[in-house]
Amino acid sequence: MPILDLVDQIYPLPKSAKAAFAEIIHYRVLEKGDFVLKQGQVCHNLVFVEKGTLRSFYFKEAKDVTVSFSMMGEFSTSMYSFVSRKPSYESIEAIENCYLAYISHHDLFNKIEQHPSLERLYRMILEQYYILLEEQMIFSKFKSAKERYVELLAGKPKLIQVATVGQIASYLDMSIETLSRVRHGLL
Amino acid sequence: MPILDLVDQIYPLPKSAKAAFAEIIHYRVLEKGDFVLKQGQVCHNLVFVEKGTLRSFYFKEAKDVTVSFSMMGEFSTSMYSFVSRKPSYESIEAIENCYLAYISHHDLFNKIEQHPSLERLYRMILEQYYILLEEQMIFSKFKSAKERYVELLAGKPKLIQVATVGQIASYLDMSIETLSRVRHGLL
DNA sequence: AAATAAATTTGATAAAAATCAAAAAAACTC
């Protein structure tokens, strides 16, 4: 899904603002295994997934813990780092080949000066991003291991094909073995 | 803490915008037990806690589950409802007597038309609010029952005095009994 | 394709925390 289509959906910009926004988008192709962001770097971009899948993860005692998957039509960034301009605690990698759209912090705020409607767009993106995280939090708080898996399957069925068992398990907050059992109806 | 002080800290508004913002703030005193928002209502306000404590909670099988506590200097709202203008799934109640500042959705967006800097302020409040939620999510994902309690104690020590054991336990995702044991060093 | 390596599943056991039940403590009520 092209980023400009989503923008039209979220907040249809005036013509000139849309043109200004289009100017600052940088498109990139990432291969499976490439990184959008590495822990310790400042996250300079809001990244939009036009195609493919990104995975955000932290480190906990030398093991990586997935905190989110971003698929076609979704944004991905280390919001903490993007907003605070401080080094990120999380990394973001491509787990399939991706077409991505990058909007850099610098360019965005530059253009916002001339086009206040871009601030509105950004604000609305934030709102959506927030609601998504909230939903995810409630979801993880209220559901059992099996329910979490079933919901993921319903919400992002394609993920099962592209993420490893270990990545999905840590995202769902369970061990690989438990995930395996849940998948085979043993739990 | 007065809301205007926090606003100065987050994003110092131009004089006229600040005056416009001050105009739309409504102050309210709530008594312990009063509700800011009840499940099923649309959340029309961004609420700022000048003094006291608010608790947000959901219902899960007839039992209430606390999702956040908001204390002096913090905002509280059902972001989902405030943004989407749809009925809230969560309720918000005062667990102590409170001084609150209300900013209604209607007034805010009205004033934003004349003062774009208010949109920037609101955008920055969203950013902060997001980062807070993210922090909380990581926190709950990476820590054991005891660690979660210890961190809460460190971060919001006063909460232990004003919230009931049941409210704290559900917030920390553990049973009342487990919390009791954690508190007495038995776990 | 055989050999090796890696990922996944299965089984057995252990640990963490929930649940159930009762006792103790604290907070109200009369």
Add this chain to the structure above:
DNA sequence: GAGTTTTTTTGATTTTTATCAAATTTATTT
């Protein structure tokens, strides 16, 4: 302040899920 109710603590048991170890399947290399 004695009695009643509610909250909190403590103990025993069960459930859920993690951990450990081995077996099986799948993928990769030669």
